[in-house]
Amino acid sequence: MAIKIEMPKLSDTMEEGVIAKWNIKEGDKVDAGDVIAEVETDKATMEVEAFDPGTVLKIIVNEGDAVPLGGIMAIIGDEGEDISDLLDGADSGDSAKSDDSGEEKKESKKSGKDESKKDFDPILGDVGKEKSKKETSSSDSKKADDGDGRIKASPLARSMAEDKGIDLANVEGSGPDGRIIKKDIESYKPSEKPKSAAVASFESQESEDVKVSQMRKVIARRLSESKFTNPHFYETIDIDMEAAIEARKKLNEVSDVKISFNDIVVKACAAALRRHPDINSSWLDDVIRKHGDVNVAVAVAVDEGLMTPVIQHADRKNLRQISTETRELAGLARDRKLQPEQMEGSTFTISNLGMFGIEEFTAIINPPNACILAVGAIRDVPVVKDGAVVPGKRMKVTLSSDHRVVDGAKAAQFLNTLRQMVESPLSMLL
Numbered sequence: 001m002a003i004k005i006e007m008p009k010l011s012d013t014m015e016e017g018v019i020a021k022w023n024i025k026e027g028d029k030v031d032a033g034d035v036i037a038e039v040e041t042d043k044a045t046m047e048v049e050a051f052d053p054g055t056v057l058k059i060i061v062n063e064g065d066a067v068p069l070g071g072i073m074a075i076i077g078d079e080g081e082d083i084s085d086l087l088d089g090a091d092s093g094d095s096a097k098s099d100d101s102g103e104e105k106k107e108s109k110k111s112g113k114d115e116s117k118k119d120f121d122p123i124l125g126d127v128g129k130e131k132s133k134k135e136t137s138s139s140d141s142k143k144a145d146d147g148d149g150r151i152k153a154s155p156l157a158r159s160m161a162e163d164k165g166i167d168l169a170n171v172e173g174s175g176p177d178g179r180i181i182k183k184d185i186e187s188y189k190p191s192e193k194p195k196s197a198a199v200a201s202f203e204s205q206e207s208e209d210v211k212v213s214q215m216r217k218v219i220a221r222r223l224s225e226s227k228f229t230n231p232h233f234y235e236t237i238d239i240d241m242e243a244a245i246e247a248r249k250k251l252n253e254v255s256d257v258k259i260s261f262n263d264i265v266v267k268a269c270a271a272a273l274r275r276h277p278d279i280n281s282s283w284l285d286d287v288i289r290k291h292g293d294v295n296v297a298v299a300v301a302v303d304e305g306l307m308t309p310v311i312q313h314a315d316r317k318n319l320r321q322i323s324t325e326t327r328e329l330a331g332l333a334r335d336r337k338l339q340p341e342q343m344e345g346s347t348f349t350i351s352n353l354g355m356f357g358i359e360e361f362t363a364i365i366n367p368p369n370a371c372i373l374a375v376g377a378i379r380d381v382p383v384v385k386d387g388a389v390v391p392g393k394r395m396k397v398t399l400s401s402d403h404r405v406v407d408g409a410k411a412a413q414f415l416n417t418l419r420q421m422v423e424s425p426l427s428m429l430l
Contacts, residue, residue: 002077
């Protein structure tokens with residue numbers, strides 16, 4: 001018996017999947033558990049397995065095509081089995097579209113209208129159409145008038161103008177009522193057209209339409225919902241990084257895992273979140289949930305946008321563990337191999353653009369988090385110490401907060417605790 005292979009739900013937010021790669025072709029035999037396709041979801045590229053053995057009778061969709069949840073991807077069954085009924089069901093959607101298109105064409109023919117031939121001004125609409133008709137009519141009548149005697153000119157002047165190829169419409173008459181006479185034709189000199197300014201000529205470059213990936217669609221939807229639903233406000237603080245720089249240098253001298261400044265920020269945030277549970281919260285309409293665990297998501301840039309792998313229980317892990325886990329998760333994110341469970345359950349998010357030289361920015365909250373921290377680059381700046389101006393190392397961080405959950409004073413208290421921990425790294429251990 002033939003079996004339809006339908007698009008499964010591979011993540012909690014998935015609405016459709018894109019066939020990234022088929023591992024089978026028509027006529028192949030498959031067993032239960034064989035990986036038959038790789039599907040790009042909104043979060044990662046996942047493998048789809050066959051649940052039943054059989055022969056691949058038909059592949060319905062091509063690589064790169066999007067398939068809604070439950071949509072038919074392929075059909076397997078016994079070799080030579082009749083699957084026309086299943087194929088009719090798979091094609092019904094396209095048939096309906098074709099029928100609709102045909103009906104539209106019939107209606108268009110009945111009405112006698114051809115949309116491509118409508119006289120419609122794209123800027124002025126029907127008003128522009130009427131105006132265009134009037135201007136055309138006026139222009140045509142003027143050209144007709146040139147030859148029917150309405151331009152006042154003596155017969156001799158008209159004859160001379162015709163011999164010399166002069167358009168009477170361009171001649172200013174000096175006779176009674178502006179009548180053109182002989183001397184007007186004799187003295188007529190064609191006006192010189194002003195020389196147009198030299199204009200650089202550039203060859204037009206071809207535009208490109210890039211197909212929106214499943215991940216980009218979800219990023220667009222979720223960030224739009226966050227920005228226009230959550231009332232954002234922002235607070236920025238400047239952190240002295242000299243102690244953190246010195247501590248990192250000493251740690252990397254003895255650690256077999258390289259500690260980054262981002263690892264220090266993650267650890268400091270996790271410790272500060274434990275002290276400020278209001279920041280480690282989510283808005284759930286009827287309640288505000290203060291999370292018991294501190295799970296920090298770290299934004300990782302990929303070609304399609306950002307992915308946010310989560311460091312679970314970050315407050316209980318040391319810098320070495322955070323560094324190892326962050327590197328591993330970031331590598332999986334860039335290879336699109338992250339599993340959904342590795343991107344779920346965050347209670348706070350960090351977005352760091354310091355490595356790109358960005359000194360300060362604001363980030364959009366990653367739902368259902370109440371806050372996200374935007375981390376800038378470490379800057380060389382003059383600072384005042386003990387009354388003297390000396391070189392300093394500073395880093396700006398900006399906290400975006402959901403005002404439904406967090407008030408300005410609570411956000412400020414969290415930032416001050418964060419600054420204290422980064423400026424005194426040993427305080428993270430307390």
